[in-house]
Amino acid sequence: MADELLRVENLKKHFPVYEGAIFRKEVDRVKAVDGVSFEIEEEETLGLVGESGCGKSTLGRSIIQLHRPTSGRVNFDGVDLAALDDDDLHPLRRDLQMIFQDPFASLNPRMTVGSIIGEPLKVHDMASGDGLQRRVQELMDIVGLDPRYIRRYPHEFSGGQRQRIGIARAIACNPRFIVCDEPVSALDVSIQAQILNLLDDLQDEFGLTYLFIAHDLAAVRHISDRVAVMYLGHLAEIADSETLYRNPLHPYTEALNSAVPIPDPEIESGRERIVLEGNVPSPMDPPSGCVFHTRCPYAWDKCAKETPELQEVGDDHKVACHLIDEPERREEVDPAKSTGFGNEPGEVEASDDDAEDVELEA
Amino acid sequence: MTDEQTQPLLEVRNLKTHFETDEGTVRAVDGIDYEVRRGEVLGIVGESGSGKSVSQISVLRLIPTPPGKIVDGEILFNGEDLLEKSDEEIRQMRGNQISMIWQDPMSSLNPFLRISRQLTETLEVHTDLDSDETRERAIEMLEMVGIPAARERIDQYPHQFSGGMRQRVMIAMALLCRPELLIADEPTTALDVTIQAQILELIKDLRDDFDTSVVIITHDLGVVAGMADRIVVMYGGRVMEEAPAKRLFHQPAHPYTVGLLKSVPRIDRGREKRLVPIEGSPPDPTDDNPGCPFAERCRWAVDKCHEEFPEPVEFEDGQRSYCWRAEEVYASELGAKASPEHQADIEERVESGERIDTPRT
Ligand SMILES: Nc1ncnc2c1ncn2[C@@H]1O[C@H](COP(=O)(O)OP(=O)(O)OP(=O)(O)O)[C@@H](O)[C@H]1O
Ligand SMILES: Nc1ncnc2c1ncn2[C@@H]1O[C@H](COP(=O)(O)OP(=O)(O)OP(=O)(O)O)[C@@H](O)[C@H]1O
Ligand code: SF4
Ligand SMILES: [Mg+2]
Ligand SMILES: [Mg+2]
Numbered sequence: 001m002a003d004e005l006l007r008v009e010n011l012k013k014h015f016p017v018y019e020g021a022i023f024r025k026e027v028d029r030v031k032a033v034d035g036v037s038f039e040i041e042e043e044e045t046l047g048l049v050g051e052s053g054c055g056k057s058t059l060g061r062s063i064i065q066l067h068r069p070t071s072g073r074v075n076f077d078g079v080d081l082a083a084l085d086d087d088d089l090h091p092l093r094r095d096l097q098m099i100f101q102d103p104f105a106s107l108n109p110r111m112t113v114g115s116i117i118g119e120p121l122k123v124h125d126m127a128s129g130d131g132l133q134r135r136v137q138e139l140m141d142i143v144g145l146d147p148r149y150i151r152r153y154p155h156e157f158s159g160g161q162r163q164r165i166g167i168a169r170a171i172a173c174n175p176r177f178i179v180c181d182e183p184v185s186a187l188d189v190s191i192q193a194q195i196l197n198l199l200d201d202l203q204d205e206f207g208l209t210y211l212f213i214a215h216d217l218a219a220v221r222h223i224s225d226r227v228a229v230m231y232l233g234h235l236a237e238i239a240d241s242e243t244l245y246r247n248p249l250h251p252y253t254e255a256l257n258s259a260v261p262i263p264d265p266e267i268e269s270g271r272e273r274i275v276l277e278g279n280v281p282s283p284m285d286p287p288s289g290c291v292f293h294t295r296c297p298y299a300w301d302k303c304a305k306e307t308p309e310l311q312e313v314g315d316d317h318k319v320a321c322h323l324i325d326e327p328e329r330r331e332e333v334d335p336a337k338s339t340g341f342g343n344e345p346g347e348v349e350a351s352d353d354d355a356e357d358v359e360l361e362a
Numbered sequence: 363m364t365d366e367q368t369q370p371l372l373e374v375r376n377l378k379t380h381f382e383t384d385e386g387t388v389r390a391v392d393g394i395d396y397e398v399r400r401g402e403v404l405g406i407v408g409e410s411g412s413g414k415s416v417s418q419i420s421v422l423r424l425i426p427t428p429p430g431k432i433v434d435g436e437i438l439f440n441g442e443d444l445l446e447k448s449d450e451e452i453r454q455m456r457g458n459q460i461s462m463i464w465q466d467p468m469s470s471l472n473p474f475l476r477i478s479r480q481l482t483e484t485l486e487v488h489t490d491l492d493s494d495e496t497r498e499r500a501i502e503m504l505e506m507v508g509i510p511a512a513r514e515r516i517d518q519y520p521h522q523f524s525g526g527m528r529q530r531v532m533i534a535m536a537l538l539c540r541p542e543l544l545i546a547d548e549p550t551t552a553l554d555v556t557i558q559a560q561i562l563e564l565i566k567d568l569r570d571d572f573d574t575s576v577v578i579i580t581h582d583l584g585v586v587a588g589m590a591d592r593i594v595v596m597y598g599g600r601v602m603e604e605a606p607a608k609r610l611f612h613q614p615a616h617p618y619t620v621g622l623l624k625s626v627p628r629i630d631r632g633r634e635k636r637l638v639p640i641e642g643s644p645p646d647p648t649d650d651n652p653g654c655p656f657a658e659r660c661r662w663a664v665d666k667c668h669e670e671f672p673e674p675v676e677f678e679d680g681q682r683s684y685c686w687r688a689e690e691v692y693a694s695e696l697g698a699k700a701s702p703e704h705q706a707d708i709e710e711r712v713e714s715g716e717r718i719d720t721p722r723t
Contacts, residue, residue, distance in 0.1 A: 192639075193640070194625070221629055259558065265608050273563070275556075277560075332369045
């Protein structure tokens with residue numbers, strides 16, 4: 001077993017929602033990340049999946065301190081990053097990097113590729129002059145870009161090549177930990193595999209540790225050793241990639257697995273799909289108890305009242321669900337047929353409609 | 363039912379749609395043929411910019427002119443060429459016999475109009491129902507696509523609906539006049555997987571209930587695997603391969619199809635296998651390439667591939683591949699099913715430039 005590199009404890013990131021133009025008053029809070037704990041080992045890839053708005057990016061950013069957390073600890077190699085002030089954090093920042101989803105928006109269009117990739121090296125005083133140029137060309141070579149293009153601008157590159165620029169920049173300072181936030185979702189199907197393989201190779205070569213965020217569970221499962229499933233600011237389940245697919249214990253993981261289409265018509269025609277009713281509720285007004293109970297096919301009264309803790313159920317497998325304590329309830333419901341917790345689907349949807357209104361006004 | 367007995371609902375022949383831009387002529391769709399049969403779901407897959415949307419917008423005759431123009435071809439709907447029809451005739455058909463669901467529901471719903479207004483408007487144009495009847499029909503349709511409390515919610519505005527519900531409204535709107543052909547352009551791309559599953563189930567049910575033919579455009583091979591009866595694979599403005607879904611996934615006969623299948627991660631496979639990417643990047647759409655648009659990235663390419671676009675090669679069950687080496691690719695893939703060693707052997711010989719004999723099956 002490798003050593004633990006990162007330990008996140010009860011991490012919260014709430015965004016205040018203000019009202020009033022002059023006397024700004026906090027009227028509400030978006031609980032984007034609401035008490036998340038997990039560890040990542042050295043040279044491991046932890047995948048993070050969940051629906052849009054569930055807090056994946058916020059969690060990633062809070063870990064590397066692009067957002068300062070509202071509360072909780074982020075122990076990186078024994079140091080609590082959340083407790084450091086900006087000056088003390090600065091030298092550690094080069095160990096913590098991020099690759100962004102949109103290779104078009106995340107690169108400064110007025111900078112040459114050379115200065116984009118070289119910028120972090122300058123910021124951290126790691127190279128200058130000829131040495132800088134040599135290092136940048138070396139990095140371009142590593143990620144599969146032609147080093148002769150060092151003076152070109154981002155718009156002269158294709159999407160996949162731009163993502164390579166973003167990756168070169170992220171690995172420039174020999175970081176130890178990289179948050180990959182949807183690094184392939186904006187790319188063409190035929191290009192995604194190139195980038196996934198590149199990330200894999202870089203990990204082997206430089207001993208990198210990744211948090212790999214995506215909504216595409218197939219891609220996440222492909223690249224990750226372990227996978228964490230997030231729902232509305234909370235972790236629902238975390239397990240090694242095989243267990244998470246073969247033996248999911250959280251009803252949300254179960255539904256997610258069954259919803260991902262498999263490119264094989266014979267398998268597809270024989271699959272039983274669990275279609276969840278309703279939509280993801282607003283993080284401003286999350287459901288009581290278990291945040292998933294409004295869409296859960298198994299939910300019973302306890303679920304609306306008590307928040308389930310993330311508990312260990314087996315080797316490195318943790319689940320936050322009351323079914324763990326009352327497993328016999330699993331037998332009573334067929335998730336592929338149920339429509340959810342004691343209410344008509346209508347009631348569930350109607351309540352998110354209000355939530356959506358609020359979001360728009362905010 | 364045999365092919366001879368049933369005339370296809372839609373037949374597209376040698377369609378070319380080009381755009382004049384500052385960078386030159388974009389050959390968005392550059393000579394494609396395919397058909398949609400009655401009651402079937404046809405999937406169109408391919409990467410961004412391969413011409414999937416333009417091919418369907420051409421069918422609706424909604425190409426912005428200029429810069430765009432349908433420069434050649436025929437689009438036969440029930441045997442009649444849509445390109446010969448007047449603008450008024452086409453307008454009558456849109457929303458009535460042919461409907462489209464667009465990728466982004468927010469941009470195609472009017473944010474300032476109540477849902478009720480947007481639905482009844484379509485019915486007023488195409489039917490002679492009175493206002494109570496149109497309203498009832500609209501409510502019925504919303505219920506059918508699974509909008510809860512439709513009667514109460516029909517007078518709300520689009521922003522009061524979630525993304526998945528807006529997509530349902532779009533589908534309801536598209537189906538109001540019971541079209542013969544429903545074109546769905548990436549109907550679930552903007553949605554989360556659990557919501558995607560709801561919408562795909564809905565489209566399947568509606569197809570069964572109304573016997574509507576459906577064209578579904580997507581870049582997600584998984585989506586077509588679960589939905590489509592037949593699949594058209596596009597690349598660089600051309601059709602690469604057309605086949606029944608099962609054959610396309612199990613016996614592909616085109617190098618691009620094979621490449622796609624190997625490069626996508628599958629949830630049921632997990633980590634063990636390394637992906638085999640297609641190297642290189644998609645072609646520049648302004649290139650006037652006489653050859654196969656995939657040739658630059660193709661491991662099977664020979665000189666001829668760069669010079670001349672391939673003639674279609676027919677296999678069983680209407681499988682058709684536009685590739686000069688289709689039979690070899692097909693044989694190699696079948697060989698791969700037989701034994702991995704055979705496959706490795708074939709690949710090695712191909713890479714060293716050898717021509718492989720083609721065992722016919
Ligand atoms: N800077 C911010 N200020 C206020 N609210 C924010 C901010 N950033 C994120 N949020 C809110 O926090 C919640 C979680 O957002 P986040 O971007 O982390 O989700 P996500 O899981 O990454 O979604 P996606 O898959 O769409 O990227 C959302 O409701 C979002 O609107
Ligand atoms: N109005 C337009 N003006 C100029 N070029 C256009 C226009 N519409 C489409 N194109 C070009 O036509 C080509 C095909 O576009 P199309 O939208 O059909 O691709 P697609 O296969 O649907 O891709 P995606 O998966 O990204 O939706 C592209 O190169 C595109 O840039
Ligand atoms: S025609 Fe040639 S280049 Fe095109 S796919 Fe076939 S072998 Fe490859
Ligand atoms: Mg995000
Ligand atoms: Mg399109």
